[in-house]
Every structure is written in C-alpha cells, then in structure tokens.
Amino acid sequence: MRTAEYGVYTDRLRVLASDVVRGSWGRVEQDVHHALNGQAAQQLRSLVPLQVRRDEGAFFTGGPVRAKFASLLGGPEASATADRYWDPSCGAGDLLIAASEGLPTAPTLAGTVRLWGGRLRGCDLHQPFVDAARLRLFLAAAARHQGEVQPQSIDLESGLRAFRGIGVGDGLAELRNTAGYRGHLLLNPPYGNTFADDDCDWSSGAVSQAAVFVLAGAQALKVGQQLHGVLPDVLRSGSRYEPWRSRIESVLKVDRAELYGQFDPHTDIDVFFLGGTRKRKSRPVATVAPWWPAPIGASTIEEAFEVRVGPVVDNRDPHTGPSAPFLTARDLPTAGSRGIPGRTRQFAGRLVAPPFVAIRRTSRPGARAGGEARAAGVLVTGVEPIAVDNHLITASPLSGDESDCKRLLEVLESSTVSDWLDQRIRCRHLTVGVIRSLPWPH
Numbered sequence: 537m538r539t540a541e542y543g544v545y546t547d548r549l550r551v552l553a554s555d556v557v558r559g560s561w562g563r564v565e566q567d568v569h570h571a572l573n574g575q576a577a578q579q580l581r582s583l584v585p586l587q588v589r590r591d592e593g594a595f596f597t598g599g600p601v602r603a604k605f606a607s608l609l610g611g612p613e614a615s616a617t618a619d620r621y622w623d624p625s626c627g628a629g630d631l632l633i634a635a636s637e638g639l640p641t642a643p644t645l646a647g648t649v650r651l652w653g654g655r656l657r658g659c660d661l662h663q664p665f666v667d668a669a670r671l672r673l674f675l676a677a678a679a680r681h682q683g684e685v686q687p688q689s690i691d692l693e694s695g696l697r698a699f700r701g702i703g704v705g706d707g708l709a710e711l712r713n714t715a716g717y718r719g720h721l722l723l724n725p726p727y728g729n730t731f732a733d734d735d736c737d738w739s740s741g742a743v744s745q746a747a748v749f750v751l752a753g754a755q756a757l758k759v760g761q762q763l764h765g766v767l768p769d770v771l772r773s774g775s776r777y778e779p780w781r782s783r784i785e786s787v788l789k790v791d792r793a794e795l796y797g798q799f800d801p802h803t804d805i806d807v808f809f810l811g812g813t814r815k816r817k818s819r820p821v822a823t824v825a826p827w828w829p830a831p832i833g834a835s836t837i838e839e840a841f842e843v844r845v846g847p848v849v850d851n852r853d854p855h856t857g858p859s860a861p862f863l864t865a866r867d868l869p870t871a872g873s874r875g876i877p878g879r880t881r882q883f884a885g886r887l888v889a890p891p892f893v894a895i896r897r898t899s900r901p902g903a904r905a906g907g908e909a910r911a912a913g914v915l916v917t918g919v920e921p922i923a924v925d926n927h928l929i930t931a932s933p934l935s936g937d938e939s940d941c942k943r944l945l946e947v948l949e950s951s952t953v954s955d956w957l958d959q960r961i962r963c964r965h966l967t968v969g970v971i972r973s974l975p976w977p978h
C-alpha cells in the first residue's frame with residue numbers, strides 16, 4: 537500500500553496511547569497535545585511522498601482551518617440536536633476530533649470512549665490513516681479527562697475497539713448506499729479529478745471528486761440534517777461548477793458558503809466552508825445565489841457595456857480573411873490608454889471597434905504590488921476595428937462614448953471592486969460573468 541509508511545507514525549501514537557493508559561499523563565501531556573494538533577499532517581508530509589499524497593487526495597485539516605471548522609460545528613447555525621458525526625473520508629480523524637470538542641464526556645475515560653464510539657463514524661481507504669484516527673480520538677478523549685486515568689482502569693485495545701464505527705472503506709460508496717442519515721456529515725474529501733458517472737446529471741468528463749462526494753453526502757442526509765465541508769474554492773467560485781451548485785441547491789439549503797483562503801502554508805489551494813441543511817426535494821431552488829458576496833451595487837456593468845472575451849485564439853485560428861490590427865495582452869500597458877496596435881493579423885472573425893476597455897483575463901487574487909487593481913483595464917481608442925486575443929476581455933460601451941470607458945476604468949481601479957473580486961473569484965483568471973456583475977454608477 538502506498539501509504540504504508542504512515543504506519544511508522546501510528547506505531548508512535550500507539551506507544552503514546554499505552555503510556556496514557558499506564559497513567560503517565562504528566563509525562564506525556566505535551567506529546568498528546570502535539571499528536572492532536574498538527575502532528576498528523578506534518579508526519580504525513582514527511583513520511584508519504586507528495587506524489588502519493590496528491591494521487592490519494594490526502595491532506596489533513598489541522599491548525600486554524602480545523603479550529604474554524606470546529607467553531608462552525610458549535611456555531612448558531614449548527615443543529616442543536618446533532619449528536620452523531622460521520623466523516624466518510626476521515627484521514628487521520630481531524631474533522632472527527634473537531635466534532636468531539638462538542639461531545640459530552642462520561643465520568644470515566646472508558647465511559648467516554650464508549651459514548652463517543654457510538655456517535656462518531658468514519659472511513660478511509662487507507663488502514664494507517666484509520667488506525668491514526670482511532671488512536672487520536674482515544675487521545676482526545678483522554679485529554680478531556682486530563683490525567684484522571686489510573687493504571688489498569690482501561691485497556692487500550694478495548695478503548696480502541698469502542699471506535700468500531702471508524703474503519704477502512706469506500707466512503708463514497710457508503711454515502712451512495714445511505715438514505716436518511718440522521719446525523720451531521722463532515723466533509724473534507726479528496727480534491728483530485730475523477731470521471732463523472734454516466735448517470736451524473738450535472739456534468740460529464742473530468743470533475744472534482746470533492747463535488748461528487750458533497751452531492752452524494754447531501755443526498756444521503758435525512759431532511760433537516762446538516763453537513764459542513766472544507767472544499768476547494770473552485771466549487772464555489774468557478775463557472776464550470778455552476779450546474780453543480782444548482783444541483784446542490786436542489787437538495788440542500790445552503791446556510792454558509794464562506795471563502796477561507798489558502799488551506800495551509802504547505803498546501804497552495806484556496807478552500808471555502810460549506811454548511812447546509814437537507815431540504816425536501818419539492819422546495820424551489822433559492823433565487824439569490826448563496827455562494828458569493830452580494831453584488832456591490834444595484835446597477836451592473838452589463839447594463840452599460842457589451843462584455844465579451846476577445847475572439848482570436850491565435851494558435852488555432854487560421855490566418856485568413858482581411859488583415860486587421862491585432863491586440864494581445866503583451867501589447868497592453870498595465871493601466872491608462874493606448875491607440876491602435878501596430879501588430880496586425882489576418883482574421884475572418886469578429887472585430888472590436890474602439891473605444892473599448894481591454895481587461896487581462898489572467899489575474900491573481902490577494903495582495904498585488906503597488907496597490908494594482910485585480911481587474912486592471914486599459915482604454916483602447918482609434919477608428920479601426922481590432923482583432924482581439926482571447927486572453928483579453930473587452931467591454932464596449934453601449935453608448936459608444938469614450939467617457940463611459942473612463943468611468944469604467946475608475947470602477948475597475950477602486951479597492952472595493954478589487955476586494956469584492958478577491959472574495960468572488962479565487963482562480964487565476966477573470967470571467968466575463970464576473971466582470972458583467974461589477975457595479976455601474978448611474
């Protein structure tokens with residue numbers, strides 16, 4: 537098994553748990569703290585090669601992202617009745633540990649592990665991860681008893697057996713075989729791509745496994761039950777996942793879709809928190825998209841501009857038809873305005889007549905040098921129609937007025953718009969739909 541090396545760490549956890557059982561709490565307290573906070577992820581990085589972690593989608597939720605997740609489970613939107621939790625892709629058990637923070641304890645450690653064991657369910661494809669999850673939940677229970685353990689009062693093997701709901705298995709298959717689950721689903725599934733099944737009704741071809749897990753999870757819930765997930769942000773902000781979002785909204789009332797940012801300092805992927813409640817199928821889809829921040833203004837750019845992607849795909853489109861000035865991202869200054877480009881190209885398709893605003897599609901979210909705008913625009917002037925490369929978005933004023941273009945540049949440069957765009961779209965390129973929804977001051 538490609539994750540067998542992780543067994544080195546589970547052996548260490550077992551020794552630690554044995555020490556706890558022997559009543560050596562004072563000596564091991566710090567070690568237990570590390571085992572419950574970040575060490576499982578750090579050991580994964582050092583014992584399992586990056587390629588294997590990527591292939592298996594194995595990235596454990598530690599540090600601030602787990603703390604935030606735990607606060608959502610205990611927050612006001614969380615169901616007061618949730619007393620059972622299920623993580624169908626549990627890894628080393630971090631989300632279950634987060635959920636255990638809200639579970640009650642029994643008078644003894646043995647009683648607590650029995651109580652928790654009946655309420656926590658999880659599975660993972662990899663035995664070493666499952667072993668780590670059980671051992672860490674045992675340690676989490678012991679930590680709640682803070683050294684009350686007397687020698688011989690509990691034996692480790694029966695303590696671990698109490699977590700019988702946590703085992704090796706295919707969580708996706710288990711979700712698909714479940715209807716009416718009464719409890720709270722916890723999801724940080726693998727993020728890699730898989731092929732959509734033939735009966736997938738929202739996409740075809742390659743799709744994120746996380747999207748498939750979440751939909752299966754939402755469908756497995758009983759009406760009124762909840763799920764919370766840490767998910768790749770492309771599901772929230774990507775236009776590709778629009779049909780997935782609608783599909784999710786047909787089974788789930790989306791209570792929260794909140795951008796978090798980079799998963800952790802070692803994992804360069806933006807994530808968001810999803811919280812939702814299973815609803816009756818008959819309920820109509822929400823009319824206001826819950827996935828994004830509210831639009832900044834009541835009027836939007838699309839009321840005053842035609843916003844489109846540049847029509848020329850330079851390496852694909854034949855060099856036939858009339859010759860025209862050709863505008864590419866390389867020829868665009870970072871701001872301001874420019875005239876007709878000197879570069880030309882034969883192009884038989886649509887040309888764009890100035891004045892218009894050209895916006896680079898490539899655009900990184902987050903801090904930008906020198907207060908640069910997230911969607912920097914350049915006014916293009918002149919009298920000749922232009923062939924525009926598809927790495928650019930063009931906004932042509934319906935009025936034909938250059939003054940409207942200048943107002944648009946001001947809108948694009950505002951820090952409010954850059955901040956809103958950073959919340960709305962985290963991937964490295966802007967979309968026409970997002971530019972159309974920017975505010976237009978009347």
Ligand SMILES: C[S@@+](CC[C@H](N)C(=O)[O-])C[C@H]1O[C@@H](n2cnc3c(N)ncnc32)[C@H](O)[C@@H]1O
Nearest residue numbers: 595596597625626627630660661706707724726
């Ligand atoms: C992103 S990690 C998250 C683990 C854990 N939920 C957490 O938040 O720390 C995803 C986990 O899913 C597991 N996994 C991948 N496919 C699975 C499947 N079909 N069934 C169960 N687990 C799976 C991987 O082994 C990995 O441990």
